[in-house]
Amino acid sequence: MYVKLCGLRTAADVEVAVTAGADAVGFVFSTSARQVDLDTGRRLVREVPEGVLTVGVFSGVPAAEVRRVAEASGVGAVQLHGEYPREAFDEVAAAGTRLVRAVALIPGTDVRVGAFGEEMLLLDSPVAGSGHRWDLAALDGARPAGRWLLAGGLGVANVGAAVAQARPWGVDVSSGIESSRGVKDHGLMREFVAAARA
Numbered sequence: 001m002y003v004k005l006c007g008l009r010t011a012a013d014v015e016v017a018v019t020a021g022a023d024a025v026g027f028v029f030s031t032s033a034r035q036v037d038l039d040t041g042r043r044l045v046r047e048v049p050e051g052v053l054t055v056g057v058f059s060g061v062p063a064a065e066v067r068r069v070a071e072a073s074g075v076g077a078v079q080l081h082g083e084y085p086r087e088a089f090d091e092v093a094a095a096g097t098r099l100v101r102a103v104a105l106i107p108g109t110d111v112r113v114g115a116f117g118e119e120m121l122l123l124d125s126p127v128a129g130s131g132h133r134w135d136l137a138a139l140d141g142a143r144p145a146g147r148w149l150l151a152g153g154l155g156v157a158n159v160g161a162a163v164a165q166a167r168p169w170g171v172d173v174s175s176g177i178e179s180s181r182g183v184k185d186h187g188l189m190r191e192f193v194a195a196a197r198a
């Protein structure tokens with residue numbers, strides 16, 4: 001079970017995520033209570049050992065700016081949420097990063113992994129980073145194949161059941177590992193990684 005912990009903002013967050021065994025760590029560069037500026041993001045990326053994927057998370061940021069921040073911060077991957085067209089993915093890919101496409105599972109959504117050139121698909125609630133759950137029954141008949149991550153309102157108490165029902169390749173979490181909005185709870189981070197893999 002691939003585990004990504006998102007919305008990290010401090011060196012201590014990064015250290016806990018890495019020692020807990022996260023496969024990927026996310027830094028939000030767009031407007032959010034979890035937003036990090038470029039200098040902070042660059043510094044945190046340097047704290048992450050090789051083997052753990054660093055992901056820059058963006059929503060509503062023009063592709064050219066995403067590419068600039070991705071290059072300047074040194075993230076290994078970019079996660080794009082929302083209405084980005086295929087051309088935006090191509091433009092960001094030119095920075096040499098890996099790509100994660102984040103979408104909500106609503107009618108008409110293309111849920112083929114790689115359809116926009118991405119390596120991983122992330123299925124999330126319609127409001128990214130809100131901690132809202134969504135109806136996993138929507139996956140019936142629309143379950144992607146391959147490298148897709150489940151997100152949206154996951155936490156220590158529900159990740160096991162969610163994984164059993166959705167059968168994702170991996171999971172991603174932000175709100176569920178916080179003590180208050182934007183503040184990571186290091187105990188919950190460790191417990192979440194263990195629970196996701198239990």
Ligand SMILES: O=C(O)c1ccccc1N[C@@H]1O[C@H](COP(=O)(O)O)[C@@H](O)[C@H]1O
Pocket residue numbers: 006007026028030031032033034057058059081102122124125128129130131132151152153154172173174175176
């Ligand atoms: O966390 C944010 O503030 C955020 C902002 C902009 C785009 C994505 C964001 N977070 C992503 O939301 C999902 C799930 O979050 P949650 O566990 O429901 O809080 C996760 O992929 C985050 O990367």
